[in-house]
Amino acid sequence: MVVASPRIRFRDAQIEMAHGAGGTASRRLIEGLFAPLLFDSSTEPLGDSAHISINGTRLAITADSFVVSPLRFPGGSIGELAVNGTVNDLAVSGARAEALVVTYVLEAGLPTEILEAEVRAMGRAAHAAGVTIAGGDTKVVEHGKADRMYITTAGVGRLIPGLQCSARSARPGDAILLSGPIGDHGITILLARGELDLEADLSSDTRPVIGLVEALAEAAGPGVRWMRDPTRGGVATALNEFARDCGLGVFLCEERVPVRDAVRGACELLGLDPLHIANEGQFLAVVAPEYADAALDALQRTPGGREARVIGEVRAQPACAVLVSTSYGGTRIVDMLVGDPLPRIC
Amino acid sequence: MRYVDEFREPELISQTSEEIRRLADPGRHYRFMEVCGGHTHAIYRFGLKDLLPPNIELVHGPGCPVCVLPMGRIDDGLSMVAGEGVIFSAFGDMMRVPGTHGSPLEHKARGADIRIVYSPADALKLARANPGRHVMFFAIGFETTAPSTALTLIRAKAEGIRNFSVFCNHVTIIPAIRAILDSPDMRIDAFIGPGHVSTVIGCRPYEWIARHEGKPIVVSGFEPLDVLQSVVMILRQMQRGEARVENQYRRVVPWDGNRAALKVMAEVFTLRSYFEWRGMGFISQSALALNDEYSDWDAEKHFSIPGIRVTDPKAAQCGEVLKGVLKPAQCKLFGNECTPERPVGALMVSSEGSCAAYYQYEHRKSQLVSIPA
Amino acid sequence: MCLAIPGMIVSLAGDPAHSALVEVVGVRRRVDISLVEPEGIGPGDWVLIHVGFAMSKIRQQDAEDQLRMLTALGETEAAMEEVRGYSTDDTDPPPREHPQPKGRSFP
Numbered sequence: 001m002v003v004a005s006p007r008i009r010f011r012d013a014q015i016e017m018a019h020g021a022g023g024t025a026s027r028r029l030i031e032g033l034f035a036p037l038l039f040d041s042s043t044e045p046l047g048d049s050a051h052i053s054i055n056g057t058r059l060a061i062t063a064d065s066f067v068v069s070p071l072r073f074p075g076g077s078i079g080e081l082a083v084n085g086t087v088n089d090l091a092v093s094g095a096r097a098e099a100l101v102v103t104y105v106l107e108a109g110l111p112t113e114i115l116e117a118e119v120r121a122m123g124r125a126a127h128a129a130g131v132t133i134a135g136g137d138t139k140v141v142e143h144g145k146a147d148r149m150y151i152t153t154a155g156v157g158r159l160i161p162g163l164q165c166s167a168r169s170a171r172p173g174d175a176i177l178l179s180g181p182i183g184d185h186g187i188t189i190l191l192a193r194g195e196l197d198l199e200a201d202l203s204s205d206t207r208p209v210i211g212l213v214e215a216l217a218e219a220a221g222p223g224v225r226w227m228r229d230p231t232r233g234g235v236a237t238a239l240n241e242f243a244r245d246c247g248l249g250v251f252l253c254e255e256r257v258p259v260r261d262a263v264r265g266a267c268e269l270l271g272l273d274p275l276h277i278a279n280e281g282q283f284l285a286v287v288a289p290e291y292a293d294a295a296l297d298a299l300q301r302t303p304g305g306r307e308a309r310v311i312g313e314v315r316a317q318p319a320c321a322v323l324v325s326t327s328y329g330g331t332r333i334v335d336m337l338v339g340d341p342l343p344r345i346c
Numbered sequence: 347m348r349y350v351d352e353f354r355e356p357e358l359i360s361q362t363s364e365e366i367r368r369l370a371d372p373g374r375h376y377r378f379m380e381v382c383g384g385h386t387h388a389i390y391r392f393g394l395k396d397l398l399p400p401n402i403e404l405v406h407g408p409g410c411p412v413c414v415l416p417m418g419r420i421d422d423g424l425s426m427v428a429g430e431g432v433i434f435s436a437f438g439d440m441m442r443v444p445g446t447h448g449s450p451l452e453h454k455a456r457g458a459d460i461r462i463v464y465s466p467a468d469a470l471k472l473a474r475a476n477p478g479r480h481v482m483f484f485a486i487g488f489e490t491t492a493p494s495t496a497l498t499l500i501r502a503k504a505e506g507i508r509n510f511s512v513f514c515n516h517v518t519i520i521p522a523i524r525a526i527l528d529s530p531d532m533r534i535d536a537f538i539g540p541g542h543v544s545t546v547i548g549c550r551p552y553e554w555i556a557r558h559e560g561k562p563i564v565v566s567g568f569e570p571l572d573v574l575q576s577v578v579m580i581l582r583q584m585q586r587g588e589a590r591v592e593n594q595y596r597r598v599v600p601w602d603g604n605r606a607a608l609k610v611m612a613e614v615f616t617l618r619s620y621f622e623w624r625g626m627g628f629i630s631q632s633a634l635a636l637n638d639e640y641s642d643w644d645a646e647k648h649f650s651i652p653g654i655r656v657t658d659p660k661a662a663q664c665g666e667v668l669k670g671v672l673k674p675a676q677c678k679l680f681g682n683e684c685t686p687e688r689p690v691g692a693l694m695v696s697s698e699g700s701c702a703a704y705y706q707y708e709h710r711k712s713q714l715v716s717i718p719a
Numbered sequence: 720m721c722l723a724i725p726g727m728i729v730s731l732a733g734d735p736a737h738s739a740l741v742e743v744v745g746v747r748r749r750v751d752i753s754l755v756e757p758e759g760i761g762p763g764d765w766v767l768i769h770v771g772f773a774m775s776k777i778r779q780q781d782a783e784d785q786l787r788m789l790t791a792l793g794e795t796e797a798a799m800e801e802v803r804g805y806s807t808d809d810t811d812p813p814p815r816e817h818p819q820p821k822g823r824s825f826p
Contacts, residue, residue: 016455024687196464197771200746265744269768270464271438271722327356330393330570332707338686342438343464345491345722345770352786384722437770465771467751487770490723494772497753542723545767545775575785597782598767598775606754607774 008032020067022232022278023337027241048228049093051159060095062086063154069147071118073192075184075203078151079121081280084206085231086155087129091210092227092283094165094217095157097129102136102153107146118149129208131155160214162221167245170225174314175292176250177285179212179299180205180307182235183263186277186341191266196343198269200262205281212305216285219298223291229283233337236275238284239322240336250322252312252334271344275324276337286314353569354392362574363397369581376402377533378580379670381523382540383410383698384568390707392570402577405670406703408522409540411486412439412696413668414623415515417658420445422651423484423513427458433476434460435469436484442695446656449695466498466512473502473510480509482645485516490542492516492634493607496614499640513645514635517621519543520551521632525623527559531671536580538573539565541595546611548603549591556589567595614640624692625658625665664691667700674704681709723769725777726750728762741768 010032018025049062066082087097102122106115126133184205191198209229216224226246230238235257239250259267259274267274287295292310299308322334370376380386386406389395395404408414424445427434434450441451441462454460459479463469469483485495495512502510519540526532539552544565552563562583566576576594583590593599614636621633636644658664661679666672674680674693684690686702693699726741726748737753739760751772752760758776760766766773 014455016452018451195462195468197468198746198748260745262745265746268724269743269746269748326393326570327354330396332390332393335706342441343462344439345437345464345487352782358786467771490769490774493754493774494751494770497751497772542767542769542774545723597778597785600775604754604775606757610753 017340018338020232021337021340022234023237023276024335025338026233027336047093048089049095049157051093051095058159060090060093060157060159061154062089062093063152064089065150065152067147067150068189070189070192071114071148073188073204075188076206076280077118077121078149079118080125080206081204082151082153083122083125083129083131083133084208084280086153087131087208087210088229088280088283090155090157091208091213092229094163094213094224094227095159096210096214097131097155097157099132099134100126100153100155101134102151104136104138105146105150105152106138106140107143107148108140109143110148115149118151125208129210160217160221163217163224165224165226167226167242170242170246170248170286170314171288172248172314172316173289174225174286175289175295175310176239176252176312176314177287177292177295177299178235178257178309178311179209179282179284179305181258181260181263182230182279182282183259183267183274183277185280186234187263187266189278190270190343196270198266200266202260202262202266205279207281207304209281209283209304212299212302212308213283215298215302215305216287216295220287220291220295223288223295224285225288226286227283230279232278234274234276234278235284236273236322236334237336240334242284242286243322244320246314247319249315249318249320250312251315252322252324254324255327256309256311258307258309272341273334275334276341353567353571355571359397359570359574362571362578365578366397366402366574366581367399369578369585370399370402371585372399372401374401376535376581376584377405378402378536378538378577379405379407379526379534380538380566380573381407381409381519381526382538382543383413383696384542385538385540385566385573386410386700386703387698388568388570388573390703392573393707394570394573397570397574398577404538405534406667406700407526407537407670408623408626408668409488409519409543410668410693410696410698410700411488411491411515411517412443413664413692413699414517414522414626415443415486415692416622416624417445417656417692418622418652418654419515420450421447421656422653423482423645424450424453424458425651426482426513426645426649427453427460431479432459433472433479433481434458434484435463435472435481436460437464437486438462439696440484440486442689443692444689444695466495467501470498470502470507470510473507474505477509480511480648482649483510483512485512485514487516488519488540488543489516489546489611490540492615493546493604493610496610499614499636499643500610502643503640508642511643511645511648512636514615516615516634517623518617518632518634519547521629522623522626523552523555525626525629526669527555527561529669529671532669534561534670536561536584537563538576538580539563539591541565541567541572541599544593544595544599544603546604546607549593549599549601550603552591556591560589562589562592564592564594565599567598622655623668625663625668627665658691662691664693667693674701675709677701681705723767723774725765726768728752728760728764728766730762731760739773741766741773743768 019029049060090097228238299305473481564576564579615634616637618633620630663677689695693701726743729740732738741750755773765777767775
């Protein structure tokens with residue numbers, strides 16, 4: 001059952017931070033400006049990676065840019081994010097990353113030791129993820145024209161056999177799996193900026209998820225309908241996009257969604273919703289009910305997947321929306337993120 | 347105790363919900379106003395409406411300090427940052443509120459130095475850390491937040507920090523409640539009283555509501571159990587034909603308020619003779635300004651501000667929604683010209699504004715085909 | 720204005736004066752305690768925090784009383800059900816039309 005996206009036109013007069021936050025504004029920019037001008041009049045919903053055919057061989061290809069500040073934070077740095085982010089984009093589209101190319105835009109005045117630290121981190125992350133860095137490019141811009149460094153990566157990978165993911169293959173009754181606790185990365189970055197004067201034992205969850213995806217494919221491949229890594233905009237945004245793309249509804253059980261205490265505490269203090277916070281080491285999978293047990297089992301037995309949970313299910317209604325239930329019978333709709341998550345006091 | 351988890355206990359919540367059903371007279375339609383925006387938000391977030399019988403209607407009141415701020419004041423605040431070297435600091439809640447020429451975030455995108463702070467103390471910290479720049483703190487909030495602003499100013503004065511000023515938009519809750527009760531279109535049976543404002547002002551200031559207006563008022567906490575228990579307490583009063591002030595939030599709210607907080611407020615602030623509330627017009631003695639002892643830190647004296655009154659577009663019915671006369675969906679702009687992404691009025695921007703809450707939780711639900719029970 | 724969270728005082732800090740380190744579900748923040756100091760405050764106490772300031776001490780006794788009362792509510796209800804069960808009166812309240820609160824698992 002397909003719901004065609006309404007024709008969106010991008011009417012904003014200028015680009016705002018919200019357009020990069022991963023929520024509704026980002027969606028409008030991509031669908032309303034980039035897609036009509038650049039992408040084929042393809043009827044496929046926009047995904048993390050593209051699958052292309054070259055002389056009969058199917059490959060997955062993706063690109064991503066990394067503009068995080070601060071560059072280093074508990075649990076990682078921009079170098080790791082760049083590698084893992086691209087490996088994960090490919091993984092959740094059903095592909096194992098083989099090679100990356102990397103570009104650096106560097107700000108004049110950047111101390112060499114900082115650059116070196118990031119390049120080393122990138123090398124280590126690539127090694128850990130089993131991916132080759134095949135080449136790249138570097139540019140330097142004037143002081144003040146880049147926030148120390150911007151990194152772009154493009155990755156290419158082989159399709160994992162047995163996986164055929166498409167939102168449209170989802171059916172009511174499918175289980176929604178989450179690989180682990182959410183909110184770690186976004187809150188770590190927020191705290192690392194130091195503006196909010198909060199401390200917590202938290203670190204970014206950045207890691208490659210390809211191992212978990214491959215375990216899932218092996219145990220439940222034919223039943224895996226759709227996957228996504230909930231980066232900016234969080235689980236709520238990813239699932240809203242899914243619901244829209246398949247024209248079905250998502251029902252989440254709030255108390256089943258794993259959230260670490262410190263993330264919960266920070267979100268309480270700041271008035272944020274963990275469902276909207278970015279993650280860099282988790283993924284969502286929609287799995288046919290007959291494969292759900294095997295899928296969860298496979299994840300939980302794989303290193304790094306112990307905290308995987310079934311957090312909800314696909315339903316016919318409410319179509320194109322995400323409904324979350326509280327532990328005492330109340331429900332609420334959770335939308336895509338609007339703009340950046342801003343701390344509130346009211 | 348964890349103080350949050352305990353008051354979200356599912357068993358207790360369903361039991362309290364049952365008690366409400368038992369107490370509510372099925373032949374009667376109840377309208378309880380929750381004054382505080384935090385209650386609006388909690389009610390939606392925890393899906394509490396689903397736990398109340400259909401003949402109990404919760405009406406949202408004007409207790410959202412962002413929502414009641416006239417657009418002209420936002421323009422005034424933003425005009426201060428037009429000067430070189432000025433840092434505009436405010437809570438996250440203010441960042442997306444539209445001024446005539448854009449919200450603070452939009453001004454930031456155009457190059458203004460706009461910073462989010464979590465506390466007025468953080469704004470003062472900015473001033474200490476940037477001696478060559480002037481830091482202006484856009485202060486909003488009811489009596490809950492005013493003492494913190496006051497303490498910060500006392501510190502600024504004691505330390506002789508001159509590159510700091512406060513643009514004071516603190517408002518007080520009692521005149522707002524009075525305005526609601528004076529309004530001819532209102533029919534409210536009882537109030538769910540603001541929990542956190544009451545930690546400062548205590549429960550006595552509400553006595554006239556019970557005594558002279560004959561309405562029960564229960565000062566309530568914000569957890570689901572708190573709100574439900576307050577409804578039980580109101581229903582019990584109504585069953586017995588009583589009208590009293592009760593304190594459901596006893597674990598946090600002292601009956602006499604917080605003397606230290608009231609003292610620092612008295613040291614720093616003075617009552618403005620009148621102040622404009624968006625959608626409600628001018629209300630006398632309803633807002634605070636810095637007194638003469640602190641005029642050196644008063645942004646309104648430090649900067650010359652346009653002070654232009656900006657009226658809302660005719661079609662925007664923020665005022666009626668604020669007073670609970672209209673439901674958000676009844677405003678002509680709701681969901682069309684005015685959405686959380688492109689808000690016309692502040693009730694759509696602030697996360698505790700009725701329109702934003704309604705849009706997010708109710709409107710979206712009502713747009714969808716039936717939700718299974 | 721309304722977002723205030725309970726936190727536990729971990730330690731009293733000397734600098735800046737009148738501040739304490741408070742913990743909220745694993746997150747720590749320096750909080751100004753001027754407004755609650757007159758009541759007497761120390762490590763282990765719980766306070767309500769709003770915009771970086773402790774506004775009020777949380778009275779554990781009151782919180783416990785409240786929870787006890789709410790639990791008793793459930794017991795009272797059960798007791799009343801029992802009593803109603805013994806009644807031979809024809810004017811029992813009509814059966815509830817509202818759906819029961821959902822259990823924890825989804826079907």
